[in-house]
Amino acid sequence: MVEADLEAVNSVLGGDGEAFEHLVRRYQHVLFDLALSLLGNVEEAEDAVQSAFIKIYSSLAAFDRKRSFLNWAYTITLNIARNRLRRRQLISFIPFLSGGKDDGDSEYSIEPEERGASPDLQLSAGILRKDLGQAVAELPPDLKAAFVLFHIHRQPAKEIAEIMELTPNAVSIRLFKARERLMRNLAPKYPEQFAGGGPV
Amino acid sequence: MDEKNLENAFNRLCADTGIKKSRDLWPQVRQRTAAAGAIRPSRRAAWVLAASAAAFVVILSIPGVSQSIMTRLARLFSSNYSVRVGGAEYKGVLVSVEGETRELRAGDRYVQVKVTSAGERAVKVELLVYSRDRKLLAKPSLVSVTGKALEIKISGGDGAEDFMFRMVPAEKQPGSYSASVYQLPDAVLNATDAIQRETLDTTAMYWAWRISVMHDVTYEQFEKYAFAWDLLPATRDLLLERIRALVASGKARRLDQREENILKDTEARLDALITSTPRMTADFKRRITASDEALRPVAKIEAMYWAWRIAEKKDVTYEELLKLSANWFSAEETKAALFRNIKAILDSGKARPLTAPEQARYEKALFKAREAGKHK
Numbered sequence: 001m002v003e004a005d006l007e008a009v010n011s012v013l014g015g016d017g018e019a020f021e022h023l024v025r026r027y028q029h030v031l032f033d034l035a036l037s038l039l040g041n042v043e044e045a046e047d048a049v050q051s052a053f054i055k056i057y058s059s060l061a062a063f064d065r066k067r068s069f070l071n072w073a074y075t076i077t078l079n080i081a082r083n084r085l086r087r088r089q090l091i092s093f094i095p096f097l098s099g100g101k102d103d104g105d106s107e108y109s110i111e112p113e114e115r116g117a118s119p120d121l122q123l124s125a126g127i128l129r130k131d132l133g134q135a136v137a138e139l140p141p142d143l144k145a146a147f148v149l150f151h152i153h154r155q156p157a158k159e160i161a162e163i164m165e166l167t168p169n170a171v172s173i174r175l176f177k178a179r180e181r182l183m184r185n186l187a188p189k190y191p192e193q194f195a196g197g198g199p200v
Numbered sequence: 201m202d203e204k205n206l207e208n209a210f211n212r213l214c215a216d217t218g219i220k221k222s223r224d225l226w227p228q229v230r231q232r233t234a235a236a237g238a239i240r241p242s243r244r245a246a247w248v249l250a251a252s253a254a255a256f257v258v259i260l261s262i263p264g265v266s267q268s269i270m271t272r273l274a275r276l277f278s279s280n281y282s283v284r285v286g287g288a289e290y291k292g293v294l295v296s297v298e299g300e301t302r303e304l305r306a307g308d309r310y311v312q313v314k315v316t317s318a319g320e321r322a323v324k325v326e327l328l329v330y331s332r333d334r335k336l337l338a339k340p341s342l343v344s345v346t347g348k349a350l351e352i353k354i355s356g357g358d359g360a361e362d363f364m365f366r367m368v369p370a371e372k373q374p375g376s377y378s379a380s381v382y383q384l385p386d387a388v389l390n391a392t393d394a395i396q397r398e399t400l401d402t403t404a405m406y407w408a409w410r411i412s413v414m415h416d417v418t419y420e421q422f423e424k425y426a427f428a429w430d431l432l433p434a435t436r437d438l439l440l441e442r443i444r445a446l447v448a449s450g451k452a453r454r455l456d457q458r459e460e461n462i463l464k465d466t467e468a469r470l471d472a473l474i475t476s477t478p479r480m481t482a483d484f485k486r487r488i489t490a491s492d493e494a495l496r497p498v499a500k501i502e503a504m505y506w507a508w509r510i511a512e513k514k515d516v517t518y519e520e521l522l523k524l525s526a527n528w529f530s531a532e533e534t535k536a537a538l539f540r541n542i543k544a545i546l547d548s549g550k551a552r553p554l555t556a557p558e559q560a561r562y563e564k565a566l567f568k569a570r571e572a573g574k575h576k
Contacts, residue, residue: 013307017233018230020229020230020233021226021230024225024226024229025224025226028222028224028225028226029219029220029221029222030219032220032221032222032225033219033220033221036220036222042222045222046222046223046225049222049225050225050228050229050232053225053229053233054229054232054233057229057233061285061286061288061307061308062285062286062287062288062307063287063288064287064288064289065288065289066289128213129213129217132213132214147210151210151211151213151214151217152214152217152219153219175207176203179203179206179207179209179210180206182210183206183209193209193212193213194206194209
């Protein structure tokens with residue numbers, strides 16, 4: 001566990017509630033990104049993360065110090081997002097790579113993939129990423145969560161297993177299914193990205 | 201495309217995808233936790249912060265029978281323990297004199313632990329487990345053998361484990377623990393030392409009699425156990441010197457009734473000082489002193505800050521702050537001085553917000569204090 005997290009946890013438990021600020025500011029963005037990819041709505045995702053932090057705060061005394069604080073926070077956020085999906089039957093169509101706003105100067109707008117690349121290349125890269133985002137958004141929640149945690153948040157499969165409360169093998173299966181579905185969706189339009197063998 | 205190639209393909213496709221940032225959620229989170237009454241308005245480091253390396257805090261010592269001058273040849277226990285509460289585990293070493301109750305905090309539980317002899321190799325471990333609001337939850341006890349692990353589990357209403365205490369009771373020679381045994385704060389130690397100096401000759405006569413007439417204890421045994429007494433080293437040396445002289449001269453004798461009453465009176469005075477006084481290791485004491493030193497130059501600014509929170513911001517009352525300060529990482533006398541200053545400002549009606557330079561000085565000092573208080 002990150003030493004600074006442990007100190008903040010201890011400090012909050014010792015009565016210094018404002019030490020919680022450190023944890024919120026450190027992890028709010030990654031938790032938001034995960035919630036947004038599942039819920040597909042900025043306001044909904046922010047509210048889910050806020051609820052996750054309230055839950056974390058009220059359960060802090062029960063926090064298992066053998067776990068990483070971030071993994072614990074991921075698990076709580078994931079559970080809240082799943083519950084909201086179930087309860088409200090939300091269907092997310094928002095591309096996870098382009099964020100939730102259509103205006104060009106949104107803070108979630110696409111960054112040029114290769115700085116200095118030609119406008120044509122930038123455009124094609126942007127279109128591919130938009131299509132990828134759309135395809136990921138259409139994945140079932142558990143496949144989507146595994147994919148986002150692995151490929152976007154760069155979490156190892158072992159950590160994802162802890163976060164999603166699955167075995168590492170089950171995580172690998174979800175990742176495999178997610179990639180396979182995405183490839184089937186994208187390969188007809190972008191065959192060069194998936195060259196090197198047919199669908200597995 | 202095989203699985204590995206597929207993974208690599210998506211690694212490439214997602215390589216430059218950043219994490220999307222939310223707006224700052226802290227103001228809303230703070231508001232919601234504060235509305236629930238959860239956030240406590242403290243800017244001070246708490247005991248647990250400074251002791252985070254141990255992840256377990258001894259916040260109070262309640263000396264028992266071991267403080268009697270006439271029975272202070274008690275065994276000293278140094279036992280590894282762990283406590284599991286709600287999935288979290290806390291570990292450490294509990295040093296206690298026989299019959300002495302030590303209080304530990306594990307998550308939202310307070311645990312009072314008493315280890316006493318139950319034979320040459322057997323010990324009795326008694327627990328009192330309290331909730332955060334001091335409601336007694338359980339009172340288990342167990343007799344075990346030194347060196348062997350004992351485990352006490354408590355289940356909740358649903359049958360699931362609610363609390364687990366594990367300990368390996370072990371006896372240590374007090375002499376070897378002179379540096380790490382829990383000590384009284386300097387001010388209290390000086391006071392207990394002064395009281396015992398008043399009756400040093402009587403105490404020396406009592407132990408010289410036990411050693412040379414009663415023969416129920418050797419001088420070497422006494423010397424070792426005397427390390428655990430609440431005496432300054434110079435006073436301890438003086439006591440040992442006088443005992444040696446009495447033993448060597450053959451003048452040791454039983455105390456008369458008047459002398460015994462003097463010692464009993466001294467014990468009562470010591471008890472009044474020692475009971476409920478928090479103890480700490482030498483390292484803990486050093487860190488508290490360093491932390492207090494870092495805040496000393498801003499003592500008046502700190503008092504003004506809290507007076508402003510109480511009188512103008514009104515997000516904490518004087519009584520709440522006083523209660524909260526019990527866990528502050530600071531010496532009792534320093535905290536008492538701070539509260540005297542706060543009270544003076546409140547009484548004068550001159551509470552005001554800190555100026556920007558004051559705020560900056562206070563922040564800087566708080567940072568230094570936290571750094572000084574950390575376990576290195």
